[in-house]
Amino acid sequence: MEIQKAAMAGTLESSDAQVTVTPGGSGIELTLESSVMNQYGRQIKATVLKVLEGLDVRDCKIKVIDKGALDCTLKARVECAVFRSNDSSTENVPWGGVIK
Amino acid sequence: MIPRPKPERFRLRRTMMFMNAQKPGLIKDAYIYGLDSIMLDLEDAVAENQKDAARFSLYHALKTIDYGDTEVIVRINGLDTPHWQEDIRVCVAGGADGIRIAKCESAQDVKTVEKHVLAAEKEFGVEEGRTLLMAALESPKGILNAYEICTASDRMFGVAISGGDFRKSMHVRVVPGGIEINTARSLMLLAARAAEVQCFDTVFTNLDDEEGFEAEVRQNHEMGFDGKSLINPRQIAYVHQTFAPTPKEIATAETYVRTYEEQSKLGVGVYTVNGKMVDIAFIKDASRVIALAKACGVYHGDL
Numbered sequence: 133m134e135i136q137k138a139a140m141a142g143t144l145e146s147s148d149a150q151v152t153v154t155p156g157g158s159g160i161e162l163t164l165e166s167s168v169m170n171q172y173g174r175q176i177k178a179t180v181l182k183v184l185e186g187l188d189v190r191d192c193k194i195k196v197i198d199k200g201a202l203d204c205t206l207k208a209r210v211e212c213a214v215f216r217s218n219d220s221s222t223e224n225v226p227w228g229g230v231i232k
Numbered sequence: 233m234i235p236r237p238k239p240e241r242f243r244l245r246r247t248m249m250f251m252n253a254q255k256p257g258l259i260k261d262a263y264i265y266g267l268d269s270i271m272l273d274l275e276d277a278v279a280e281n282q283k284d285a286a287r288f289s290l291y292h293a294l295k296t297i298d299y300g301d302t303e304v305i306v307r308i309n310g311l312d313t314p315h316w317q318e319d320i321r322v323c324v325a326g327g328a329d330g331i332r333i334a335k336c337e338s339a340q341d342v343k344t345v346e347k348h349v350l351a352a353e354k355e356f357g358v359e360e361g362r363t364l365l366m367a368a369l370e371s372p373k374g375i376l377n378a379y380e381i382c383t384a385s386d387r388m389f390g391v392a393i394s395g396g397d398f399r400k401s402m403h404v405r406v407v408p409g410g411i412e413i414n415t416a417r418s419l420m421l422l423a424a425r426a427a428e429v430q431c432f433d434t435v436f437t438n439l440d441d442e443e444g445f446e447a448e449v450r451q452n453h454e455m456g457f458d459g460k461s462l463i464n465p466r467q468i469a470y471v472h473q474t475f476a477p478t479p480k481e482i483a484t485a486e487t488y489v490r491t492y493e494e495q496s497k498l499g500v501g502v503y504t505v506n507g508k509m510v511d512i513a514f515i516k517d518a519s520r521v522i523a524l525a526k527a528c529g530v531y532h533g534d535l
Contacts (some may be wrong), residue, residue: 137451144487147256147257148257161432202256202260203296203298204293204295204297205256205289208256208291208292209289211288212289215284221284222314222315223318224318225287225316225321225322227325228325231288232295
């Protein structure tokens with residue numbers, strides 16, 4: 133998927149993460165802020181990159197502000213932001229396809 | 233990936249707690265409370281512009297979190313919104329145990345949802361018939377059509393009254409004792425029992441009024457409800473305690489079942505226990521009490 137426009141998903145509440153994607157650049161430019169950076173920073177980055185790879189997003193800027201989200205929440209927020217940037221988050225989402 | 237066992241249409245459902253599917257902080261530990269069912273909400277708890285995000289969050293929660301023995305029901309948006317069809321797709325794809333149809337008013341509403349559930353089961357390769365349904369009755373029309381709603385599908389396991397919307401449509405407010413929705417509760421109970429499905433009462437929203445809550449739970453139990461919708465974990469224990477059979481009820485039920493077996497072998501149909509007449513009509517109810525006691529974990533006998 134291509135990032136068509138800037139889009140955001142998630143909140144800054146505890147156990148959540150706020151993810152913003154914007155078009156541009158070549159490759160993935162990931163900026164991460166996390167309340168658990170020292171313990172989980174590497175794992176969070178790996179999860180975000182894996183989700184983007186699964187969605188076949190090759191070029192984008194992505195900013196993640198993590199408030200201690202579980203992996204499943206992080207995935208949900210990244211996917212929702214990417215689908216929102218394509219205006220395709222509200223119907224016929226490929227559950228169990230690229231979303232898994 | 234957590235494979236959930238095939239949902240049981242009839243099981244213990246004393247407590248069903250609402251949780252916003254959009255709030256990860258809530259849904260990640262829902263199984264620790266010992267609830268019978270949780271109700272992940274895509275409807276009123278989720279803001280209009282976050283319906284999509286709530287579905288992504290719901291899908292991964294369903295696929296990742298082990299809810300153990302807690303049943304997982306999802307409340308979908310009403311059929312008058314643009315959201316319900318995608319809600320059904322995500323529920324079925326994620327493997328939710330059941331779907332709660334909000335603002336249900338007719339058998340046709342149930343059939344419409346059932347049709348889309350079946351289509352989603354086919355689309356996602358889910359066993360056909362796996363996804364259960366229940367209906368929330370929130371209007372006078374819904375209550376008056378309760379029986380046709382309860383019998384509209386083999387997937388239906390129960391109905392619940394939703395007090396907030398119902399009271400608004402009747403121009404009444406919460407009255408201690410419940411006279412304002414007594415008729416609706418009673419009609420819905422009659423319909424549910426006639427259709428042989430379960431029946432659940434509405435939420436009690438004033439968390440500061442513990443006495444009022446407890447009085448309502450006792451009344452629910454006396455009226456014959458199977459369980460109650462809840463909004464806070466601290467409401468759970470009292471409901472479980474109130475809906476469990478008492479040691480005296482269990483002992484009486486045991487005596488009836490045992491003596492009935494003995495007497496029927498001797499060719500006797502009606503007899504007395506401690507001065508009370510007993511015949512087969514009592515035995516079905518006695519067996520139900522023992523089954524409920526077992527399900528509640530308070531039965532220690534050997535029947």
